[in-house]
Amino acid sequence: MKPGHTRAISAHGALILLSAQVYRGQRLTLSNVQTKAALECVVAHIDRHQRDQPQVGVEFMLPNPMFWHVAFPPRDWTPRHPDAKSRVKARESS
Numbered sequence: 685m686k687p688g689h690t691r692a693i694s695a696h697g698a699l700i701l702l703s704a705q706v707y708r709g710q711r712l713t714l715s716n717v718q719t720k721a722a723l724e725c726v727v728a729h730i731d732r733h734q735r736d737q738p739q740v741g742v743e744f745m746l747p748n749p750m751f752w753h754v755a756f757p758p759r760d761w762t763p764r765h766p767d768a769k770s771r772v773k774a775r776e777s778s
Contacts, residue, residue, distance in 0.1 A: 687717075691739060695749035695756055697725055701737040706730065714742060716751060723751055 688702035698714065706712070710727045729741030749756055 688737075688740070693752045693754070695744075695747050695751075697728070697741065697743040699739055699741050701734070702740045703737045706740060712742060714744075716753070719753055721751060723748060 688700040688704075690698050690700050692699040700714075706727050708727050708730060712725055712727065713722050714725045715722045723744055725742040725744050727740055728743040731739040731741075733739075744751070
């Protein structure tokens with residue numbers, strides 16, 4: 685299958701631009717080109733508004749927050765958390 689390009693990622697899967705024809709419920713193997721890791725996923729959503737490359741939502745068979753090698757915020761995180769960066773703080777320090 686032709687490679688796709690990620691639009692968004694999460695611990696549960698990804699939203700990818702994919703030129704190959706797929707169907708909802710189809711199982712795919714998603715590869716992380718930077719780590720060479722591969723994981724089975726299922727097509728959960730297809731948005732065909734972009735004719736050249738539809739946006740395809742894929743979901744991992746089991747959540748895997750380590751697949752992308754990025755840190756996701758904890759479930760209880762909010763923009764009001766003390767560790768959140770804020771424009772007000774940045775302006776005050778200048």
